[in-house]
């Protein structure tokens with residue numbers, strides 16, 4: 001294992017003022033997001049959209065790494081320049097989603113298990129040769145009446161750990177993403193209980209599979225009340241609860257935690273990340289940053305709508321969100337930044 005290289009990459013991924021941009025929607029997910037805003041769903045539009053993102057001027061000032069999807073890492077832009085080359089040229093580290101999706105889990109109604117371990121060693125070698133320096137695997141845990149079950153938590157944690165060990169063997173930093181979903185009526189307290197149990201199980205499995213914690217990035221959910229819960233806590237209460245969950249479960253050896261946005265509005269995601277850094281940064285053992293997809297991309301997607309004439313304005317919206325989240329990562333985000 002190239003330990004020093006993994007450690008250096010992981011640290012660069014959470015460099016001061018920077019975070020990750022997730023643009024790794026699978027083809028069905030990308031198509032669904034296009035459909036919602038009336039964009040035709042085909043390879044050409046997905047290519048144009050991904051090109052819009054990776055050619056956004058100044059992106060590297062706020063974004064340390066981008067997470068690509070298999071289709072995108074193989075594509076090239078203008079003059080046949082591979083996207084990966086454009087990304088590296090912008091001072092950004094290319095990464096790749098390597099799970100093949102969360103599927104219904106046998107014997108566990110309403111729960112999912114993420115697949116993709118078969119053949120993963122060979123795929124990681126190929127992605128590494130294509131220029132990827134880190135990878136991502138997402139497990140999902142739903143909260144409901146009788147769920148999550150121990151079987152679901154355990155199986156997903158073990159898959160995450162086996163993926164992470166293979167990544168480190170291949171010289172790629174694993175982004176370990178156990179997402180406790182926001183859907184439902186559950187309270188913030190319940191989300192905290194589930195998130196803590198999930199994270200404890202994940203770190204037990206990472207230890208069992210001999211994963212070097214200095215060479216991973218954790219990508220968790222924030223601790224949030226369910227979207228349909230009548231009680232919605234304040235930004236500061238969410239920040240307190242999230243930091244408390246993480247302090248109780250995430251070892252200090254981990255260099256950085258980059259949150260997913262999970263369906264929060266772009267502004268709320270920035271405000272909550274900001275509150276965590278503004279209130280706790282000097283006392284935390286790890287960097288707290290972002291790895292948002294929707295909370296960075298959504299405003300840009302809604303402006304673009306598949307029209308060449310809107311590219312520049314969409315890129316401005318994208319860089320604006322990247323800038324706001326960079327400020328939040330420093331604890332310097334202010335609501336007034338949204339009006340500029």
Ligand code: 13P
Nearest residue numbers: 022260261262292293294
């Ligand atoms: P969201 O920020 O839209 O939740 O996506 C992050 C991600 O990478 C999900 O796997």
